[in-house]
Amino acid sequence: MFDTRDSPSVVAGSVRERILRFASNARRPLHLGSSLSAVEILVAVLVVLRPQKRRDVFILSKGHGALGLYAALAEAGVFTDHDLETFGLSGTALPVHPQRGGDWWNRFATGSLGHGVGLGLGVVMARTYGAEVGRCLVVVGDGECQEGSVWEAAAAAVELDARGLCVVVDSNEYGQTGRIAGPSAADGLHRQFAALGWRTRVMDGHDAEQLVAELQTFGSGSTPRALIARTVKGRGSSAVIDGLPGSHFAPLSQR
Numbered sequence: 001m002f003d004t005r006d007s008p009s010v011v012a013g014s015v016r017e018r019i020l021r022f023a024s025n026a027r028r029p030l031h032l033g034s035s036l037s038a039v040e041i042l043v044a045v046l047v048v049l050r051p052q053k054r055r056d057v058f059i060l061s062k063g064h065g066a067l068g069l070y071a072a073l074a075e076a077g078v079f080t081d082h083d084l085e086t087f088g089l090s091g092t093a094l095p096v097h098p099q100r101g102g103d104w105w106n107r108f109a110t111g112s113l114g115h116g117v118g119l120g121l122g123v124v125m126a127r128t129y130g131a132e133v134g135r136c137l138v139v140v141g142d143g144e145c146q147e148g149s150v151w152e153a154a155a156a157a158v159e160l161d162a163r164g165l166c167v168v169v170d171s172n173e174y175g176q177t178g179r180i181a182g183p184s185a186a187d188g189l190h191r192q193f194a195a196l197g198w199r200t201r202v203m204d205g206h207d208a209e210q211l212v213a214e215l216q217t218f219g220s221g222s223t224p225r226a227l228i229a230r231t232v233k234g235r236g237s238s239a240v241i242d243g244l245p246g247s248h249f250a251p252l253s254q255r
């Protein structure tokens, strides 16, 4: 179990091991590459949002990366190893895509891509109507950014002055079936968010310390914030990386 004084990169290493240990025992199809690429981002989210007193909300918009989120939560002591073993099984509290619950990390069901930024905008706008909510942090995939709804919400966020909203893009440059290029690659995303008026930065998505430092201050600026976090799909497993782009949803043992 980690506490917020532990080094985020060391915690990320333990989370990655946890995911791979689970995958090698489970021997069933998993979104492994998607979970492994997001580990440092998810650890940074936990470090920043877990001890919060305000009612901040997290949305894993790329809901197929839920195994990574649950593994990070297990590392934080929210779930046991036994809980994690039930991932995706009938009756589990840890479904393959997050289901709506009462915690800061599962306020919304996700899995159908393209909705997290709009939901996050709704969360921060709810303050305008007196709801007791704080900031909202949304993690999206770069393939997911090919959904037009992401950009409708991103444009509206500036118009509606949604300064408490932060989007982190897990920019691993792979989608479900192949490479991500052009406007949805890191530089293209940076340009698009910046053109809409978001405060934007491209950064190393595996540098957990830097991610924590960036996320600590989100919500303090005058505009919404976008971090384009460059990552490697399947980071930590050459078996997954060697299997790309065909192994988006596959068992570890078959790679």
Ligand SMILES: Cc1ncc(C[n+]2csc(CCOP(=O)(O)OP(=O)(O)O)c2C)c(N)n1
Binding pocket: 033, 034, 035, 037, 062, 064, 065, 111, 112, 113, 114, 140, 141, 142, 143, 144, 145, 170, 172, 174, 175, 176, 233
């Ligand atoms: C609306 C919608 N369309 C299609 C899918 C199927 N799907 C699941 S994951 C995925 C690829 C997502 O790629 P990306 O956002 O880059 O995430 P990564 O797995 O690379 O982290 C797709 C198309 C979906 N879940 N929702």
